[in-house]
Amino acid sequence: MTSAGPGRPRSQQPSRPGATARDEILDAAAELFTTHGFANTSTRSIADAVGIRQSSLYHHFKTKDDILEDLLEGTVLGGLKFARAVADLPPGEGTPGGRLHAVALYDGTQLCSSRWNLGILYHLPETRGGRFARFLADRQELRNLYGELGAAVSPAGPAAASGNPGDLAFRLVESLVNLRADGLATSESPLQAADAGLILCGLAEELPAIREQSAVLIGQLG
Amino acid sequence: MTSAGPGRPRSQQPSRPGATARDEILDAAAELFTTHGFANTSTRSIADAVGIRQSSLYHHFKTKDDILEDLLEGTVLGGLKFARAVADLPPGEGTPGGRLHAVALYDGTQLCSSRWNLGILYHLPETRGGRFARFLADRQELRNLYGELGAAVSPAGPAAASGNPGDLAFRLVESLVNLRADGLATSESPLQAADAGLILCGLAEELPAIREQSAVLIGQLG
Numbered sequence: 001m002t003s004a005g006p007g008r009p010r011s012q013q014p015s016r017p018g019a020t021a022r023d024e025i026l027d028a029a030a031e032l033f034t035t036h037g038f039a040n041t042s043t044r045s046i047a048d049a050v051g052i053r054q055s056s057l058y059h060h061f062k063t064k065d066d067i068l069e070d071l072l073e074g075t076v077l078g079g080l081k082f083a084r085a086v087a088d089l090p091p092g093e094g095t096p097g098g099r100l101h102a103v104a105l106y107d108g109t110q111l112c113s114s115r116w117n118l119g120i121l122y123h124l125p126e127t128r129g130g131r132f133a134r135f136l137a138d139r140q141e142l143r144n145l146y147g148e149l150g151a152a153v154s155p156a157g158p159a160a161a162s163g164n165p166g167d168l169a170f171r172l173v174e175s176l177v178n179l180r181a182d183g184l185a186t187s188e189s190p191l192q193a194a195d196a197g198l199i200l201c202g203l204a205e206e207l208p209a210i211r212e213q214s215a216v217l218i219g220q221l222g
Numbered sequence: 223m224t225s226a227g228p229g230r231p232r233s234q235q236p237s238r239p240g241a242t243a244r245d246e247i248l249d250a251a252a253e254l255f256t257t258h259g260f261a262n263t264s265t266r267s268i269a270d271a272v273g274i275r276q277s278s279l280y281h282h283f284k285t286k287d288d289i290l291e292d293l294l295e296g297t298v299l300g301g302l303k304f305a306r307a308v309a310d311l312p313p314g315e316g317t318p319g320g321r322l323h324a325v326a327l328y329d330g331t332q333l334c335s336s337r338w339n340l341g342i343l344y345h346l347p348e349t350r351g352g353r354f355a356r357f358l359a360d361r362q363e364l365r366n367l368y369g370e371l372g373a374a375v376s377p378a379g380p381a382a383a384s385g386n387p388g389d390l391a392f393r394l395v396e397s398l399v400n401l402r403a404d405g406l407a408t409s410e411s412p413l414q415a416a417d418a419g420l421i422l423c424g425l426a427e428e429l430p431a432i433r434e435q436s437a438v439l440i441g442q443l444g
Binding site for chain 1: 262342
C-alpha cells in the first residue's frame with residue numbers, strides 16, 4: 001500500500017532514533033543540515049528522509065528555522081542545565097576546580113557524543129539575529145557560567161593576564177566540535193579539554209584530586 | 223554610459239579593496255559568503271557586488287568553489303609560510319617556547335585581522351572532500367607544525383596527559399574565529415591565545431622572556 005515517492009504514508013516501523021515523529025524529524029534534519037548544509041536542505045527533503053508527508057512535518061514545525069533552533073538548543077541545553085546545577089550547589093560542595101572541571105567534562109562529553117555534530121552550524125550566517133535569540137542567550141549564559149567558575153578558581157592564576165581562564169576552557173570545549181569535524185576526536189578528548197582548562201587556571205599539580213571531585217559531581221548531578 | 227542593472231561595465235574607481243579585478247571578486251565573495259552564506263550566494267550576485275559582468279567573473283574563476291578555495295587558502299597560507307620559516311631556522315635561533323609562541327601569535331593575528339572572518343566557513347559540508355584537498359592539506363600541515371613545536375617545548379609538560387600542547391595551541395588560535403563571530407575578539411585576543419598555548423606547555427613562569435623571543439622572530443620573519 002505504500003508508494004516509493006515523496007509524501008508516502010509513514011511506515012509503521014520508525015526509520016530513525018526517537019520515540020516520536022518529532023524526534024525523527026529532528027534526527028533527519030540534523031543529518032541533512034550537517035552533511036548537505038542548511039541552505040541546501042528543504043523541508044521537503046527532511047519529510048522524505050523521515051518517510052512522512054511534508055504537511056505532517058508542518059504539523060510539528062512551522063519553518064526550517066524552527067527545526068534548526070530546536071537542534072541548536074539541544075547542543076547547549078544539557079551542558080547549561082548541568083552548569084546551573086553546579087552553580088546552585090551549597091558553597092561547601094565541591095572545590096572551585098572540581099566544579100569547573102565537571103562542567104567542562106560534562107559539556108564536552110555532550111558535544112562529542114551527540115549523533116550529529118551540530119556545533120558546526122553555530123556560526124552560519126543564518127543563525128545570527130533575532131530568530132535564534134533563545135539559543136544565543138542560552139549559549140551566552142553557559143559561557144558566563146564558565147567565566148564565573150574560572151574566576152572563582154583562579155583569581156590571579158597564570159592565565160589571568162591571558163584573559164579569563166574559564167572563557168578559555170569554554171573555547172577549548174567548543175573546539176571539540178572542530179576536532180570532531182576534522183575526524184580527530186577520541187573518547188579522551190572531552191577529558192583532555194577539561195584538564196587543559198584547569199591547567200590554564202594554574203592547577204596542573206592538583207589535577208588528580210580535581211578529576212576525582214569532578215567525577216563525584218557528575219555522578220551526583222549528571 | 224553606465225546602467226544600474228547587473229552586467230554594467232566595471233566603473234573606473236574600484237569599489238573594493240584590491241589592486242586587481244580578481245582581488246575585488248574575492249573581497250565581494252568573502253563578504254557575501256560570510257554574511258549571506260555560501261549556498262545562498264550565486265556567482266551572479268558576486269559579479270553584481272563588484273560591478274562587473276558575470277562573464278568577466280568567469281574569466282577569473284570557473285566556479286564558485288574555485289573562489290571559496292582561494293579564500294580558504296588565504297586564511298592558512300600566511301600562518302603556514304611563517305610556521306615553515308620558523309621550522310627551517312637553525313637549531314640555535316629562538317627557544318622552542320619562543321618559536322611556538324611566535325607561530326601562534328602570527329597565525330592568530332592573521333585570523334583576527336582579515337577583512338572577513340572566513341574561518342567560519344571551515345566546517346561547511348561543502349568544504350569536505352576532494353575539491354578542497356589543497357586547503358585541507360595546508361591546514362593539516364600547519365596543525366602538524368604546531369604539534370612538532372609543542373612536542374619540542376614540552377616533552378613531558380603538564381599537558382602531556384592532556385594531549386599534545388601544540389595541538390591545543392592550534393585549537394585555541396582557531397577558536398579566535400568563533401570569538402570574532404561572537405563579537406568578543408579584541409586586539410589582545412591573539413596574544414592571549416598564544417600565551418595560553420605556552421601555559422599549557424608548562425611555561426607560565428617563562429612567559430615574559432618567551433614573549434620577547436617571539437617578538438624578535440616575528441620581526442625577523444613576519
